[in-house]
Amino acid sequence: MAQHLKSSSKSILLNILRHNIGFSSPSHASRHLRHNLPHGPLTTRLSPNPITRYCNTMVDTLSSIGSHEDTNSQVMDFPGGKVAFTPEIHFISESNEERVPCYRVLDDNGQQLTNSQFVPVSKEIAVKMYSDMVTLQMMDNIFYEAQRQGRLSFYATAFGEEAINIASAAALSPDDVIFPQYREPGVLLWRGFTLQEFANQCFGNKSDYGKGRQMPVHYGSNKLNYFTVSATIATQLPNAVGAAYSLKMDEKDACAVTFFGDGGSSEGDFHAALNFAAVMEAPVLFICRNNGWAISTPTSDQFRSDGVVVKGRAYGIRSIRVDGNDALAMYSAVHEAREMAIREHRPILIEALTYRVGHHSTSDDSTRYRSADEIEWWNKARNPLSRFRTWVESNGWWSDEAESDLRSKIKKEMLEAIRVAEKTEKPNLNHMFSDVYDVPPLNLREQELLVRQAIKSHPQDYPSDVPL
Amino acid sequence: MASLLGRFCRKLVVPGSAHGSRMTSTTACGSETVKSLNLYSAINQALHIALETDPRSYVFGEDVGFGGVFRCTTGLAERFGKNRVFNTPLCEQGIVGFGIGLAAMGNRAVVEIQFADYIYPAFDQIVNEAAKFRYRSGNQFNCGGLTIRAPYGAVGHGGHYHSQSPEAFFCHVPGIKVVIPRSPREAKGLLLSSIRDPNPVVFFEPKWLYRQAVEEVPEHDYMIPLSQAEVIREGSDITLVGWGAQLTVMEQACLDAEKEGISCELIDLKTLLPWDKETVEASVKKTGRLLISHEAPITGGFGAEISATILERCFLKLEAPVSRVCGLDTPFPLVFEPFYMPTKNKASSSSSLSSPSKNTHFLIHGFSRLL
Numbered sequence: 001m002a003q004h005l006k007s008s009s010k011s012i013l014l015n016i017l018r019h020n021i022g023f024s025s026p027s028h029a030s031r032h033l034r035h036n037l038p039h040g041p042l043t044t045r046l047s048p049n050p051i052t053r054y055c056n057t058m059v060d061t062l063s064s065i066g067s068h069e070d071t072n073s074q075v076m077d078f079p080g081g082k083v084a085f086t087p088e089i090h091f092i093s094e095s096n097e098e099r100v101p102c103y104r105v106l107d108d109n110g111q112q113l114t115n116s117q118f119v120p121v122s123k124e125i126a127v128k129m130y131s132d133m134v135t136l137q138m139m140d141n142i143f144y145e146a147q148r149q150g151r152l153s154f155y156a157t158a159f160g161e162e163a164i165n166i167a168s169a170a171a172l173s174p175d176d177v178i179f180p181q182y183r184e185p186g187v188l189l190w191r192g193f194t195l196q197e198f199a200n201q202c203f204g205n206k207s208d209y210g211k212g213r214q215m216p217v218h219y220g221s222n223k224l225n226y227f228t229v230s231a232t233i234a235t236q237l238p239n240a241v242g243a244a245y246s247l248k249m250d251e252k253d254a255c256a257v258t259f260f261g262d263g264g265s266s267e268g269d270f271h272a273a274l275n276f277a278a279v280m281e282a283p284v285l286f287i288c289r290n291n292g293w294a295i296s297t298p299t300s301d302q303f304r305s306d307g308v309v310v311k312g313r314a315y316g317i318r319s320i321r322v323d324g325n326d327a328l329a330m331y332s333a334v335h336e337a338r339e340m341a342i343r344e345h346r347p348i349l350i351e352a353l354t355y356r357v358g359h360h361s362t363s364d365d366s367t368r369y370r371s372a373d374e375i376e377w378w379n380k381a382r383n384p385l386s387r388f389r390t391w392v393e394s395n396g397w398w399s400d401e402a403e404s405d406l407r408s409k410i411k412k413e414m415l416e417a418i419r420v421a422e423k424t425e426k427p428n429l430n431h432m433f434s435d436v437y438d439v440p441p442l443n444l445r446e447q448e449l450l451v452r453q454a455i456k457s458h459p460q461d462y463p464s465d466v467p468l
Numbered sequence: 469m470a471s472l473l474g475r476f477c478r479k480l481v482v483p484g485s486a487h488g489s490r491m492t493s494t495t496a497c498g499s500e501t502v503k504s505l506n507l508y509s510a511i512n513q514a515l516h517i518a519l520e521t522d523p524r525s526y527v528f529g530e531d532v533g534f535g536g537v538f539r540c541t542t543g544l545a546e547r548f549g550k551n552r553v554f555n556t557p558l559c560e561q562g563i564v565g566f567g568i569g570l571a572a573m574g575n576r577a578v579v580e581i582q583f584a585d586y587i588y589p590a591f592d593q594i595v596n597e598a599a600k601f602r603y604r605s606g607n608q609f610n611c612g613g614l615t616i617r618a619p620y621g622a623v624g625h626g627g628h629y630h631s632q633s634p635e636a637f638f639c640h641v642p643g644i645k646v647v648i649p650r651s652p653r654e655a656k657g658l659l660l661s662s663i664r665d666p667n668p669v670v671f672f673e674p675k676w677l678y679r680q681a682v683e684e685v686p687e688h689d690y691m692i693p694l695s696q697a698e699v700i701r702e703g704s705d706i707t708l709v710g711w712g713a714q715l716t717v718m719e720q721a722c723l724d725a726e727k728e729g730i731s732c733e734l735i736d737l738k739t740l741l742p743w744d745k746e747t748v749e750a751s752v753k754k755t756g757r758l759l760i761s762h763e764a765p766i767t768g769g770f771g772a773e774i775s776a777t778i779l780e781r782c783f784l785k786l787e788a789p790v791s792r793v794c795g796l797d798t799p800f801p802l803v804f805e806p807f808y809m810p811t812k813n814k815a816s817s818s819s820s821l822s823s824p825s826k827n828t829h830f831l832i833h834g835f836s837r838l839l
Contacts, residue, residue: 211606228605242569272562438666441742
């Protein structure tokens with residue numbers, strides 16, 4: 001039946017086309033069609049008006065049909081390129097049988113896997129990586145506590161994601177521009193942002209580069225090429241693509257790097273950005289921290305694909321899935337990706353699988369939607385710090401003494417940073433009105449006068465720690 | 469019907485270009501050669517100049533490569549190359565987001581949104597990224613090099629999705645500027661100013677004027693300042709404020725009113741955000757009456773902002789309530805467009821006032837015949 005259908009479909013087509021060349025009236029051809037068309041369910045495949053369906057590809061089909069008698073090797077040109085025909089009605093499965101494998105170098109205990117490929121790291125880099133992971137964790141702990149004590153209004157930790165933060169930063173160059181989400185302060189830390197600078201932003205004092213305008217953890221540093229955090233999810237992704245395009249046009253040896261979570265991959269800006277990056281051939285790294293949770297929403301409520309890595313192919317983007325809790329794997333993946341991005345002018349998608357050990361933020365209590373056991377398991381069994389420490393120590397580059405020295409040093413520094421930040425006065429009131437535009441327009445100058453008058457009349461209604 | 473014909477079938481005399489009215493457009497240098505251009509050609513010229521004078525400037529958007537659906541980008545790709553002038557995928561949030569990123573790296577990104585009706589997917593990027601980029605970073609970063617161009621407004625047959633005037637949404641966003649030119653000469657100068665302004669600008673182009681409006685446009689590189697309104701017609705009895713294509717309608721109304729002995733002062737706002745309150749205030753203090761007109765629906769339209777501000781500043785000088793003659797509170801209709809539009813014969817709702825003196829009564833009655 002199928003064979004008969006194929007050849008008769010082909011002959012219908014040929015007849016229609018042959019008649020179309022000589023005759024302009026469609027009725028002649030369609031008369032032919034009605035005559036030859038077999039009846040059956042598959043006849044609905046041909047559109048009611050075969051002339052309009054085929055005539056714009058007439059030239060191509062005529063030549064290809066003439067030369068290929070074997071239906072199986074028939075090829076047709078559509079805008080976008082040649083596609084082969086298939087006589088089978090076959091739907092591509094919604095997922096591969098096997099999930100995309102996850103690249104790792106170290107096992108759960110921090111032992112290097114025997115056949116693992118990775119980019120070697122020097123002692124200096126490895127020690128700095130580990131130290132910064134410890135620093136990040138301690139900084140998070142102490143700021144979190146400060147918020148609990150009422151000294152900070154808000155905080156969000158990166159517990160469990162220290163390897164993603166530090167190892168990715170270590171694999172980049174200082175000229176690579178970063179477009180963070182909000183859980184990547186480790187990249188700033190690696191590049192030299194001091195604990196004092198972090199504290200200044202969290203306390204919104206006059207030394208905060210952001211001039212006290214945003215909530216804590218909304219860091220930014222132009223000297224460290226780290227664009228200021230905005231809380232809106234995934235809006236930074238298309239921005240990173242534009243920045244990458246600029247780097248390409250200026251022929252810089254640098255790429256743009258942008259971070260986002262599993263939740264962020266559902267936003268429209270994710271799809272917009274990946275598509276643009278592929279079309280514009282922009283050297284940008286899309287690093288997804290798939291930590292299993294978007295506040296209380298688990299990934300099963302977020303998407304039904306095999307995570308985020310498979311989405312890259314949909315946009316024509318090379319992608320990799322990595323163990324986000326394996327510092328060496330993260331380092332290698334980002335290192336390789338960066339090189340490809342810059343050399344080949346292409347985007348790369350990296351899905352780093354990890355776990356959000358902490359709550360979403362200080363406004364969240366995650367035990368309300370997940371078990372304490374689950375959190376504990378990830379904190380212990382898959383801890384990025386302990387795995388990497390094992391490897392660093394196995395090279396003879398670290399010790400218990402070094403660990404305790406580091407920890408006491410950081411604790412001291414952190415407490416001092418908080419003490420100083422808390423004491424430092426807030427930014428001047430005029431900074432409410434500056435930087436809305438490059439120069440304050442008249443309406444803002446007027447509004448400032450009005451506000452100052454109101455303060456003068458009722459000083460008790462206004463916070464006294466903002467200098468006027 | 470006459471008004472309908474007048475609107476759509478005549479080549480327009482550009483407001484402010486005749487009758488010896490005061491023209492204050494600045495020109496960059498002394499002698500100027502001018503050329504008769506329509507709006508899209510003037511915009512095109514501005515874009516050519518912008519790309520020529522800054523090698524780190526880019527023009528992109530949907531269909532921009534072949535010249536654009538309104539021909540505003542004709543010749544740019546051929547002259548400056550496909551790396552600087554290019555098509556983008558069909559995705560407004562991507563177009564603007566990408567533009568912000570380019571601008572954040574110190575480039576000038578002149579982005580085209582094909583119709584203002586389609587700008588909304590980019591609204592998040594505009595409000596939450598572009599408008600706050602400098603402020604939130606403490607001036608460490610900015611995306612001032614971003615200019616978003618979009619055709620807006622009625623075109624005679626556009627219906628819901630090819631006729632919108634969304635300027636009011638953007639005027640409510642501190643951190644961006646909103647600019648709307650009334651004519652080819654104005655458009656070129658204002659667009660160059662917008663592109664070079666160190667703040668992100670949304671530039672709405674009255675699509676109806678793309679071909680309809682023809683004006684002598686200087687060929688050289690010149691800029692018209694932002695946030696400076698222009699009195700394009702002096703008068704003493706009433707102040708009229710508008711922008712974009714609506715000014716041509718308002719000028720016709722002024723001519724009609726003149727025949728009745730009513731002297732109208734017509735102001736082109738040009739920049740809606742931040743807007744030049746001082747010029748409007750000075751005018752209303754002189755005339756005592758204000759009428760605002762825009763195509764966008766009346767409720768929540770930008771006319772409300774102007775009205776409220778002028779009431780605050782000029783209350784004791786006002787001889788009548790501020791009047792707004794605007795589009796209706798409906799989606800922009802197709803068949804009903806002539807009824808929807810604030811044409812010159814439209815009755816002003818403010819005509820139902822009581823006023824003691826004969827003079828003012830006549831004037832208010834005149835309003836109802838004016839617009």
